Amino acid sequence: MSQHLRLNFVDGLWARAESGLTRENVNPADFSDVLGEFAESGGVDADRAVDAAAAALPAWRALGPIKRAAHLTEAGRLLAERAEEVAAAITREQGKLLKEARGEVQRALAVLEFTAGQARTLGGVTVPAEDDRTFAYTFRRPIGVVGLVTPWNFPLAIPMWKVAPALLSGCTAVLKPSPLTPLTSALLVEVFQQAGLPDGVLNLVQGDVAAGEALVANPAVAGISFTGSLGVGTAIHTGGAHRLLRTQLELGGKNAVVVCDDADLDKAVDAVVHGAFGQAGQRCSATSRAVVDVRVRDRFLDLLVARVAGLRVGPGDDPASQLCPVVNTVRRDAALAAIAGAQRDGGKVLCGGGPEERPDLPEGCYVQPTVIRDVPWDSELAQEEVFGPVLAVVDADGFDDAIRIANSVKYGMSGTVFTASQARAFEAVERFEAGMLHVNRPGVGAYAHLPHVGAKASQYGPPECSPEVFDFYTEWHSACIGY
CATH class of the missing domain: 3.40.309.10 (Aldehyde Dehydrogenase; Chain A, domain 2)
Incomplete structure (x- = not known):
């Protein structure tokens, strides 16, 4: 395993946590198998990642969805080439059967394929105007920098179904995965790096509560997409409510x-x-x-x-x-x-x-x-x-x-x-x-093209996957042009 995969990825560079702290990653199937010491980040690291994402936002937003989709397509090609490597990493650090891990890689590829295909439909509509010589229409804009907080049970697929639509929408992102599955998330980010993604567009901050809380508190973060427990999701929502933080929360199930x-x-x-x-x-x-x-x-x-x-x-x-x-x-x-x-x-x-x-x-x-x-x-x-x-x-x-x-x-x-x-x-x-x-x-x-969505306490905000996911990563605008 490359040593850089144990680090954070901020503004195109792999770097240690500011504190120098690390967390041991152990195979749940065999406690004697230690994958390594991974960065244990704090608020300073999260804020630096947000700064990098904010700096990269104007150029990425201006690129347009079709050119942005080319990066997703290339990432899909690279991930397919590394499918066995990534599946083995999922099994080793998360524990699932290798056939289940292979299925997760295929799900991530399907999400990438679907999302890239949405580039040519990610628009608005024209509508009749009430006034003469007026052109009326709607369009979407990316909401800005987003924090993506992901769980350990699907350490590739769930980050992918957040990262892919966030990037296609024109948002820049800070991915904060579960501290139980840091390697898989690092491999995902490495694939996008190899696909030529501009520096700062996708950043990775490994760690636990401190890094996540910093993302919620940072005023430059426009939205948090979270998958995990009801308790943590509620804390994210209430923690950002005072500044009207947009949240997308996929929570528990029974x-x-x-x-x-x-x-x-x-x-x-x-x-x-x-x-x-x-x-x-x-x-x-x-x-x-x-x-x-x-x-x-x-x-x-x-x-x-x-x-x-x-x-x-x-x-x-x-x-x-x-x-x-x-x-x-x-x-x-x-x-x-x-x-x-x-x-x-x-x-x-x-x-x-x-x-x-x-x-x-x-x-x-x-x-x-x-x-x-x-x-x-x-x-x-x-x-x-x-x-x-x-x-x-x-x-x-x-x-x-x-x-x-x-x-x-x-x-x-x-x-x-x-x-x-x-x-x-x-x-x-x-x-x-x-x-x-x-x-x-x-x-x-x-x-991959159907809404992944719950009801009642299982969901807050727009669905994941499906065309409806873009209602989280973008905001609607209307325009009336007289001529």
Whole structure:
């Protein structure tokens, strides 16, 4: 690994944090594998990055979207060439299975391709004027310097779906990734550097709370796009409210799959296994609740437990592994605490329930895939995000009761229904209080050109991905020209 990848990237140069402080980056699958010491930045570093972005803004804005898109296209070409290298880095520092990491690289490439294609449509409309000899139209302008604060669970795809539209819009940016996944973000920035991006247009500040708070407080930052927890997102929004800071917040999820009494149970089980245990449940759209009609519950559980109990837990780079570790000991302990709390509330563990400990496993953050039945709909496990391989199974007495339970949480990221009834399918889509809806398919993710968006406490501000994302990075203007 190049030593410069452990540094910040400000105004076209790789540099240490002003304080000289670093943070150790450790493989969650093997604590003996240390990737290195990465910059631990503070407010001074963030402010310098903002200054660089502000200085680069006029020339970048003047370049125009079509020429800006050429940099995105070149970055996509370079990322495709380095796909295996980047996927290996994701697996090593985040822990996910290598096939999942490869899928994340492909998602990032799809986002780049889609975003670059928007360059020729990123305009406004002409409208009739009320006055004679007047030309009336609308157009967009970039909002300015933006702070992009990203999580560890998708360390390439989520930064990419912020960086790409920000740059195409004509904004300049400071990327502040999670301190748990600094290498992947450095590789992303390096790709854009190699693509010829002008100095200062995209800056990287590694670190944690201090750097993030400085971005929120800096008056030159026009907007913050954040993906992460509800608590941090609320703090960002309220912290910038006094200066009308624009925010785009994608927050938590407590997503339900509703399994009706007429569902294809084999397909439902396939979807739940993928949604609940893919990436060890560490997705905002992960399936964390299966709300199952009591008439089919026992058959569903027999099929589900047989599948889940057979999942092999192991390192992401082991082809035999089917479930990866969680990202660190904090998430491991939180998952185990959630399981213990569910048992106190009356839940019954059907499989899993503890750390995965085998002689062949290195010391790491391994949690057994866990299914818990008889979970009360209003208990903590059924209401609060776990972000681990833990599935709550909640009984429902019919379709209406299932929808009520699905909507009982404060979040609204994803909603899924399995049913053979066309009427129920459309009614579920209508009644689910969630941003991304699925019928008879896994309830995770969306396409690069569809809005990635939640409802209720899962989202504030415009969606990510899709053409609607530009409503965050640009502001509308209207003009009337007399002639």
